[in-house]
Amino acid sequence: MKVYLxxxxxxxxxxxxxxxxxxxxEIYRSYEKxxxxxxxxxxxxxxxxxxxxxxxxxxxxxxxxxxxxxxxxIYQYSLSLIYLKAVSDCLGNxxxxxxxxxxxxxxxxxxxxxxxxxxxxxxxxxxxxxIVDADMPFVKEVVSREKAMEIFEREGRRDKQKIMGASLNxxxxxxxxxxxxxxxxxxxMAPSTGYIQFxxxxxxxxxxxxxxxxxxxxxxxxxxxxxxxxxxxxxxQTRWDKLLGVNYVADLNEKIENGQYRELIQLSxxxxxxxxxxxxxxxxxxxxxxxxxxxxxxSGKTTFARRLCIQLKVNGLDxxxxxxxxxxxxxxxxxxxxxxxxxxxxLQALDIELFNSNMNDLLAGEKxxxxxxxxxxxxxxxxxxxxxxxxxxxIVIEGIHAxxxxxxxxxxxxxxxxxxxxxxxxxxxxxxxxxxxxxxxxLRRMVRDNLYRGHNAQSTIASWPKVRAGEDKNIFPYSGExxxxxxxxxxxxxxxxxxxxxxxxxxxxxxxxxxADAVRMLKFLRFFKTIEDDSIIVNNSIIRExxxxxxxxx
Numbered sequence: 001m002k003v004y005l006x007x008x009x010x011x012x013x014x015x016x017x018x019x020x021x022x023x024x025x026e027i028y029r030s031y032e033k034x035x036x037x038x039x040x041x042x043x044x045x046x047x048x049x050x051x052x053x054x055x056x057x058x059x060x061x062x063x064x065x066x067x068x069x070x071x072x073x074i075y076q077y078s079l080s081l082i083y084l085k086a087v088s089d090c091l092g093n094x095x096x097x098x099x100x101x102x103x104x105x106x107x108x109x110x111x112x113x114x115x116x117x118x119x120x121x122x123x124x125x126x127x128x129x130x131i132v133d134a135d136m137p138f139v140k141e142v143v144s145r146e147k148a149m150e151i152f153e154r155e156g157r158r159d160k161q162k163i164m165g166a167s168l169n170x171x172x173x174x175x176x177x178x179x180x181x182x183x184x185x186x187x188x189m190a191p192s193t194g195y196i197q198f199x200x201x202x203x204x205x206x207x208x209x210x211x212x213x214x215x216x217x218x219x220x221x222x223x224x225x226x227x228x229x230x231x232x233x234x235x236x237q238t239r240w241d242k243l244l245g246v247n248y249v250a251d252l253n254e255k256i257e258n259g260q261y262r263e264l265i266q267l268s269x270x271x272x273x274x275x276x277x278x279x280x281x282x283x284x285x286x287x288x289x290x291x292x293x294x295x296x297x298x299s300g301k302t303t304f305a306r307r308l309c310i311q312l313k314v315n316g317l318d319x320x321x322x323x324x325x326x327x328x329x330x331x332x333x334x335x336x337x338x339x340x341x342x343x344x345x346x347l348q349a350l351d352i353e354l355f356n357s358n359m360n361d362l363l364a365g366e367k368x369x370x371x372x373x374x375x376x377x378x379x380x381x382x383x384x385x386x387x388x389x390x391x392x393x394x395i396v397i398e399g400i401h402a403x404x405x406x407x408x409x410x411x412x413x414x415x416x417x418x419x420x421x422x423x424x425x426x427x428x429x430x431x432x433x434x435x436x437x438x439x440x441x442x443l444r445r446m447v448r449d450n451l452y453r454g455h456n457a458q459s460t461i462a463s464w465p466k467v468r469a470g471e472d473k474n475i476f477p478y479s480g481e482x483x484x485x486x487x488x489x490x491x492x493x494x495x496x497x498x499x500x501x502x503x504x505x506x507x508x509x510x511x512x513x514x515x516a517d518a519v520r521m522l523k524f525l526r527f528f529k530t531i532e533d534d535s536i537i538v539n540n541s542i543i544r545e546x547x548x549x550x551x552x553x554x
């Protein structure tokens with residue numbers, strides 16, 4: 001049997017003659033010592049498979065470490081089950097919630113009568129390391145949806161029972177067991193606990209942080225950064241979700257089923273408007289005149305900035321809005337990346353000196369000839385935007401480097417107000433299956449790319465790793481610089497995006513490299529009922545920036 005093997009991303013293919021029935025794990029063991037990182041899963045003919053998968057026909061096999069998003073999630077699922085097993089062994093049958101990403105890891109809560117102590121967390125981590133050292137197998141069991149519902153009812157897992165009951169298109173359910181602990185995860189697992197070598201457990205506020213390597217450096221735990229504002233934003237979203245009556249996807253599905261989603265959309269939009277008004281109030285009270293807005297791709301920065309300008313006007317201010325793209329250096333001066341290509345996302349691709357000079361002159365009340373960058377010629381042009389501002393007139397500026405102090409190094413600190421914006425997904429499938437924010441953003445971008453840029457889902461998925469790498473370099477490290485964090489997520493939005501994204505994902509053929517990620521996305525979309533009629537969504541909603549009908553972007 002011929003097997004074409006790729007052991008590293010974008011590496012060469014090697015043709016092997018192998019026996020039928022050989023597992024991917026057996027192949028991996030022959031190459032393990034020569035690979036830089038532990039392999040967690042594989043892609044077989046453009047479909048993700050776990051390492052226990054047996055090959056029975058000619059195929060292409062790509063080995064994946066956690067530099068790949070899918071393998072990174074498999075690492076997290078596997079680590080989560082180790083964590084659940086250790087909590088069970090140490091504290092007994094207590095409820096655990098795996099909630100959201102935070103502080104270079106995942107924030108969890110153990111629901112005991114008293115808040116867990118440092119000593120208990122240390123005991124749990126010790127038990128986790130014992131489980132890893134024992135190299136215990138993750139045992140997979142596939143049962144019918146009806147059988148799964150019986151299991152959840154017997155074990156009192158109401159959240160999982162509800163989501164299975166609503167997922168009528170889900171015929172089979174995968175359970176994974178680790179010793180005496182069995183659970184449902186919608187993704188794959190590593191073969192055994194010995195694959196999950198790197199992790200850290202930390203007591204944090206009322207909960208526990210489960211930390212693991214970042215895809216950019218799979219061999220170590222990233223430095224700890226206390227993302228206080230992120231924690232507060234997730235806490236605020238949790239309170240909002242309780243107000244809206246939506247704790248898990250099953251609750252959202254119920255509201256869609258009975259027609260209550262219309263009020264849900266209105267309430268969610270009202271909460272956004274209230275938060276934007278609060279931010280505008282802060283800017284006025286603090287007399288800030290340079291408002292800087294940054295966030296990762298598909299955060300809704302343009303809509304947020306426009307709505308903030310309106311709320312500033314409600315406060316009697318008359319803001320001007322601008323981006324940083326007009327401050328690109330002349331094209332021939334653009335720095336090059338490691339591939340010798342022009343790197344337009346590099347901070348040095350901006351004329352920082354001119355930007356600071358123009359902003360300070362505006363703050364001083366002078367008339368300024370602001371540049372307009374001609375993207376056809378690659379040069380700045382002048383004479384079109386001669387501008388001055390009044391003493392209390394704020395400048396609202398959006399750009400990927402807006403939170404980086406180097407961009408505004410010569411502007412007085414007392415003049416600046418920084419806003420970080422991102423859709424921080426709080427709605428999870430159930431207590432143990434969270435929806436990564438990066439997947440939510442990719443859905444947004446996929447729909448917008450197709451609507452406004454004529455790109456298909458395949459091209460969006462293909463470009464996503466490069467987008468994420470740029471965010472890791474230019475945006476995420478500076479989120480802590482923000483004075484306030486705005487969560488642009490709507491609890492109802494995946495049910496709306498599903499209608500647009502699902503057909504796009506289904507267009508990707510099994511012959512394409514992006515097919516595996518398309519299947520992965522379609523699998524988690526199965527848990528959501530679709531909001532077919534989205535006409536109730538107001539025309540200034542952040543979601544309109546992606547599905548069309550926006551008063552700001554159309």
